Amino acid sequence: MYQLAPNIELLFTEAGDYHDRVRAAAAAGFDAVEMWGPTGVDAPAQPKDIPALKAALEETGTQLTAQLSEPRTQFMIPPWDHSEFYRKLDEGVAIAHELGCPRIVVGSGTGFGGWKRQVQLDKLIEIYQKAIAQIDGSGITLVLEPVNIRVDHPGSLLDRTSEAAYVARGVDSPFFGVLYDIYHSAVEGEDMAAELADAGDLIKYVQLADAPGRGEPGSGSLDWVERLGILRSSGYDGPIGLEYYPTQESGASVALIREVAASA
16 A cells, blocks of 8 residues: 655645644544645745644644755756755755755756757756765755656756656666656656656655546546556555645545555
């Protein structure tokens, strides 16, 4: 059975503030949640009351499985000044430690149209090698997320799982891997089984939403028994973030994926 982690930016919003959403998720039977940026410097995330959030996590015994780096996707190659990313990375790691979060999600940014794609991917490797060296010994894993450019993130550099895997292989650290988002991959028309077979154990976190629409499982056309079967066959047994925009009340929206995950 997969551990499911509702995204408290999008789910259980009926409960109020973030710490109350943690309590609502726990009351609904979840033992994990995920979130976006902790300090809210990147829209659409909002600032979190870190002490209150920590208290709610500890009170309910809930694991925070992932948070976003801040700034999230501000890389552009050139310019070469990524000092704000590195400065905020230390802050993010400190918050992750306080909240007991083992992963920070990172992105590629928009890249730069005047450079060959291979050069830009290699530059991402350099950026993240430096990041991993900076947080060496922290125990925090950085997971690189490719996102779809067809619907949600036009202009983003990294839209292919295989290229994220290329970057991860180049960084070459047990504390750096790929976030495989089933929704983004489906929108890009990828073959899930082939992508997971290629990426192998570089997949260190998974998120989901249905496609089309990015709603809860069952609101789109993806076969979730098949998708979670492929995921299980790939060897991934970590948590799955529920990062979708619900079209109904949060508790009802998770019903299908909870049922499928229970037997996956």
